[in-house]
Amino acid sequence: MKLSEIAQTLGLERLGMDADVSRVAPLEQARSGDLSFVNDSKWLNKPNAASAWVVRKQLASNLLDRPCLVSDHPALDAARAGLLLGMTPFGMDPGIHPQAIIHPGARLGARVSIGAGACIGDGCLIGDDCLIHAGAVIHRGTVMGARCVVQANAVIGADGFGYEFVQGRHIKIPHFGTVTIGDDVEIGACTTIDRARFGATTIGDGTKIDNLVQIAHNCQIGKNCIIVGQVGISGSCHIKDFAVLAGQVGVVPHVTIGQGARIAASTGVAEDVPDGATWSGWWGQNHRDNKIQIVMMRKLPELLKKIRAIIDREEVRSPDVSK
């Protein structure tokens, strides 16, 4: 297919020469005849064998007359080009797999697909066009909106982890609550979302949750949040709309993370985060402060040599200095 045809169909600006492409491939694996894509200037000049590239506007000027499409969202438009080129994206066989296990008390919307070995419990409501992959377990009473995707072996609605210590033993607190999930939510493979003690653990519309994430009982996750792999959110946290939690972030119980806040990878959040803030650190804080402190810590050994020299001389001058 001609690059110029793809440009026209997708409504993208084309620069440089035209080219024939038959496939979309990542930069490192691209061969002649492939269309690839570049998100960042640092990959722009990496040698690669692709025949054409989807690039951001600001990078296009560096490409001279090499064949390219200009896009604000190179990966997404590369995928759209893949569809035009007849490539088949990953999906699942439509419909209910004969080996899915669906409780007669569950209600499924139109065009719901459910994979082999997936379990849907009593009283679940699954919205239209949801995809529930193989082995996922949706426990009783879970409510899910339209167009959600649940990846394989995820578990929604297990008991929360709640005990009271009474007379030398941990006594389980029964969980009466459920899980309520909005529209267009995605839930990663082996991710676990616990039911509430009372009321509901809630996930807002458009929120995307990666693999191996733990969301504990009674969390309220807002709309359009991004929660990356292996994040752990403790009980009764409130994550507001558009917050982004990078991989392996941990959040202690009863914390609020503000609207649009961004939490760097592996950050431990032990207190409320303001709207729009960027936080990082083992003991999370403002990212700028954290970065300065880390830089200083790295200069510490050098600096301390000098300080010790001063202390040594001070102790000669005034021997009581350390008292």
Next chain:
Amino acid sequence: MKLSEIAQTLGLERLGMDADVSRVAPLEQARSGDLSFVNDSKWLNKPNAASAWVVRKQLASNLLDRPCLVSDHPALDAARAGLLLGMTPFGMDPGIHPQAIIHPGARLGARVSIGAGACIGDGCLIGDDCLIHAGAVIHRGTVMGARCVVQANAVIGADGFGYEFVQGRHIKIPHFGTVTIGDDVEIGACTTIDRARFGATTIGDGTKIDNLVQIAHNCQIGKNCIIVGQVGISGSCHIKDFAVLAGQVGVVPHVTIGQGARIAASTGVAEDVPDGATWSGWWGQNHRDNKIQIVMMRKLPELLKKIRAIIDREEVRSPDVSK
């Protein structure tokens, strides 16, 4: 139901006016007619629409004549009230699901329930009243006491991660051991507990393990421990009775964590922890020391400005200071 009736049935002191309640709900989701509960003074004056509250003794005096029940364990007594009010806690359908996969060589105690798609291997012994949720895999030879709960998609008894590097390759060490679990143990969704190389990986009576936890081969976990979500415990560790490991804690191999020790969230434990100690830190240490160092680190930039000024002047006074 009258609050006064609930008080009488549960044997709790009632303060303030009487009230009618029909449901238990968390503070943020409570409506008129709901009984809610408060664990901490910081939520006491949060506006909420509940009609009555279960509170700790020391908070009760702040409630003036609002209807409340006094409890040492508000969440637990709120749950007991929920049972009185006819609410149904999460559980599982009793008995063996027809799509559970149970090896004929496994032996199950009385009143064991096993969910759809769960697998019980050859030679497993499952004690009375255990609940094994959907998709859980209990590999051959696992021994489990009475009243245990295994949440969905947990894996017990997979091969430990043990290799020897011989002539440029990693050679797998066969695992001959098993997993032995006491009474009243709970194991979270997608949690993995590996079998021992020889002997048994053991989990003591009353220990509660949250979701997505990794317990490696040959660990000896004591009684009544609390192991929160996403904790990782390396091979051959010994966690003594009543230890508490908060979320995302990591423990290197062959470490002993003392009786009743408390490890803060995301702490890395790289050496033995004494009985009763509280530890924290990326490189775990005594929590008090760790906290002081973190506070100091946050003051470092300010302090270093002053130090630099001194060094600069010192270098004028004695130019050899840094040598």
Next chain:
Amino acid sequence: MKLSEIAQTLGLERLGMDADVSRVAPLEQARSGDLSFVNDSKWLNKPNAASAWVVRKQLASNLLDRPCLVSDHPALDAARAGLLLGMTPFGMDPGIHPQAIIHPGARLGARVSIGAGACIGDGCLIGDDCLIHAGAVIHRGTVMGARCVVQANAVIGADGFGYEFVQGRHIKIPHFGTVTIGDDVEIGACTTIDRARFGATTIGDGTKIDNLVQIAHNCQIGKNCIIVGQVGISGSCHIKDFAVLAGQVGVVPHVTIGQGARIAASTGVAEDVPDGATWSGWWGQNHRDNKIQIVMMRKLPELLKKIRAIIDREEVRSPDVSK
């Protein structure tokens, strides 16, 4: 069985007296009649009831005339002795379990075993002698070499976590790619390996991956790597041959970890790691530097007392010092 017979069959040197052993057991659980093994001098003199030990050469001299076998790989040779003694290592029933769910479009090699509830998708190629444990989900198009082991409830080939933010919403990027796995790879329980957007996520020959690991879309993992439990590797990373990532390591997107590099437990890797380097730290860096800085940080409170005394006196001498 006589220790001398085991020594002869395994080709190991025997020291001290001969002994009768009937079983292999870990040091803490060993009884009379057991053969145990010791990897490290610190366990050498731990009291234990074993009748004989497999030890490293350099430890043997401390054992006086106690019965022992000398080995470069004590755990591995203890396991070989276990086989001689008739012990049965963990494995799985050979063949395809009747409740495995295999798409007619999947192709399986010779002597492949697949556990109950495991799902193999359309177009998968599974090499000879692979073992796929119960509940594992291998999505469509996955290619796997010979002698691989996939532990229970692992998920291979789920959609990568890729979205573009367009007009206030996260739009899913379709994933056209697959997962390609070499020979002799092991994949732990509840581990997730995502398919590529385009091309393939690849795992090299001989690489061993522990439980609950996340490997994101388009990662290229080399040969003979060791990736320990709960590691998270973000999209498009390149992990070169023989790299070792200890437990809970996190790696940001588009990073290269060099050949033979060793990353300490819980390290956050935010930039490229050179070949052969050892790194550690919340914000990962050279391990030696990180260790020095941590030691200094621990001495900081003491040192700062002295510094404050100097600053105080300096401020008397020259009151403008802090300006």
